[in-house]
Amino acid sequence: MWFAFALAAVFLLFFGFGVRRDRRRFGNAVHLGLAVTFLGIGLIAGIDDAPPGVAETVMLVxxxxxxxxxxxxAGLLTANGVKMVRKEGRSPANLLSLLAGLGMFGVMILAVAAAATGSWALNILVVTTLFLLGYVSFLFVCFVGYAFLYGRMRVRRDADYVVVLGSGLIGGRRVPPLLASRLDRGREVYEKLAAHERRDGVAPVLITSGGQGPDEELPESHAMADYLVERGFPAEAVVREDRSRTTEENMLFSRELMERERPGASCVIVTNNFHAFRASLMARRAGMDGQVVGSPTAAYFWPSATIREFVAVFLQYKVVNLGICLTLILLGVLAWASR
Structure with missing residues (x-):
């Protein structure tokens, strides 16, 4: 029990040092997850010392x-997946929560079949699958938990720029609700920065970042700037970054603009809240001195969007993650072959 608490304390220290060094690291999420896991193990291991009735209640829960x-x-994910398809269409990204829910039901059915038949091969398949799901689920919980914390960190007040990331246009020229929420949040952040007294006396600048897609009549950044100016935002405070096609390019090209005008500039990057943590990882790789904040998103959109963000981060560290997954599969194959 004491050993589990000691490990929890060690990983909590790693988490604290990591956050102090740079909040935009996935390692922070893993260290926090390990600290909570070992704390839970320690508490469960010491449950026998709890007052009468407490241990039984905890174990029952x-x-x-x-x-x-x-x-x-699984039921909630499946229901959300159906709603997502009805509202947003059948694109692969919109099917993620539905596929996750059906996949979970599939594993449950496989486990029941293995228990009913007593098949050695099925039991090995179930155990291997559960180990794989356990590893991926642990990382997913770490990702969601730390993303929740990151999204609630106080917005910096000393930034030089506000960068709003594009997300596509409706009909080739109109700002959709998802992008409008980013722009409204970006304006809110800009106004707070502008109201904060700066030592250099230089006003912040808002960058709309987004190039022109093949089905768009104008660059996203121009439509975004027009949206803001039409609603009273000062036109002279907007700079358009109109070359980017991906989030990575949003970061790189926006950084070029900032470095050209104000070398060493800091920024606040605005995207939707489900995308904020992964965007912060990209900003770190791009060398931006930037905090990422999120704008509100419809609740039904969250599960599929969060799964998509996690998959992207998981594959970002594919050498380690796929290596561990392949090792688990190999162990399952060896266990099956050893019979």
Whole structure:
């Protein structure tokens, strides 16, 4: 028990040092997840010392959570997936929560079949799958938990720029609601920065970042700037970055603009809240001195969007993650072959 608490303290220290060094690191999420995991193990290991009735209640809650939790989660993901398809269409990204829910039900059915038949091969397949899901699920919970914390960090007051990331246009020229929420949030951040007294007396600048897609009549950044100016935002405070086609290019080309005008400039980057943490990882790789903040998103959009963001981060560290997954699969194959 004490060993688990010691490990929890060590990983909590790693987490604290990591956040102090740079908040935009996925390692922070993993260290926090490990700290919480070992803390939980320590608490469960010491449950025998709890007052009468407490241990039984805790174990009952844990068993119910392990038994019913996956079923409830799979049902919620499947229902959300159906709603997502109805509202947003059948693109691969919109199918993620539905596929995740159906996949969970598939694993449950496979586990029942393995238990009913007593098949060695099926049991090995189920155990290997559960280990894989356990590893991926741990990283997913780390990602979601730290993304939640990152999104609630106080917005810096000393930034030189506000960078709003594009997300596509409706009909080739109109700003959609998703992008409008980013622009409204960007304006809010800009006004707070402008109201904050700066030592150099230089006003902040807002950059709209987005190039022209093949089905768009004008660059996204121009439509974004027009949206702001039409609603009373000062035109002289807007700079258009109109070359980027991806989030990575949003970061790189916006950084070029900032470095050209104000070398060493800092910024606040605005995107939707489900995208904020991954965007912060990209900003760090691009060498931007920038904090990322999120704008509101419809609740039904969250599950598929969050899964998509996690998959992108998971593949960003594909050498480690796929290496561990392949190792687990290999162990399962060796266990099956050893019979």
């Amino acid at each position: 844990v068993l119910l959570g392990l038994g019913l939790g996956p079923v409830v989660l």
